[in-house]
Amino acid sequence: MIHNKTLSNLAPAVTFSVLALGVWMWLLKPELLGLAIIAAGFLPAAWLFTFVINRAKPTAKGNQELRSAITAAGLLLALSLGLSIAEIYQALAPSMSERINSVALGLVLIIMGNYLPKMLQPIKQDKVAAQTGQEMRRFAGWTFVITGFAYALISMFAPIATASTLATYSVILGLAIIAIRFIWIKIER
Known part of the structure; x- marks a missing residue:
């Protein structure tokens, strides 16, 4: 948090x-x-x-x-x-209002991505689980930062009719990449 x-x-x-x-x-x-x-x-x-x-x-x-x-x-x-x-x-204009709101949401994703790797693990965890958790948080953090930039840029520059849909797809793609990475780590261990 x-x-x-x-x-x-x-x-x-x-x-x-x-x-x-x-x-x-x-x-x-x-x-x-x-x-x-x-x-x-x-x-x-x-x-x-x-x-x-x-x-x-x-x-x-x-x-x-x-x-x-x-x-x-x-x-x-x-x-x-x-x-x-x-x-x-x-x-x-309503389109400008929508763009500003969407850019703000992209910035929220960037901030979340920045904070995610800094979250502390419980002390009781073993070393391997703690290391894996930190790797996952770092990966998810970077993915959120990149996704936030994509969301903000798409919201700013894409045609207004498609900006919301394309920006949402960028977030879905980012979440899918995180989920795939999480599953991959679980399979490896």
Whole structure:
């Protein structure tokens, strides 16, 4: 998971921003009430979930990781809501909004790929299993980074009619490559 103190500290502000953007979108387009409720209610629901989880096992590191993850999700929601509001005001073309959202998702894949190899293994594992796990995380991380770049580039430069489909295929291909590599490692050992 993401373990970042700055992201963790921004969690309440991002939550209120997403809530405000969701209400703003609803005020502009009342017919989007369902979407606004889902978008605005997601982070408070995540906070409630975090509160319930932390009552079971409260740790400072675990709390910071959950808050960082909530902030990261909130930033994506805020971007999406902000772009939707810009579309409503006709400050941004719908195709540009879709491209910006897709590039942001590509960046999320790149960030995930960067964090994946840095995840720690349980100490109780034997040395061979730990080494295999680290190899797999490194491979998956690089694959996610390359897939994220492909997703972002396709989203930016492909014709808008096919960009979403092609970008999705790049992610499916990346996941398939990771799955094949995982199966290959399991067969070898």
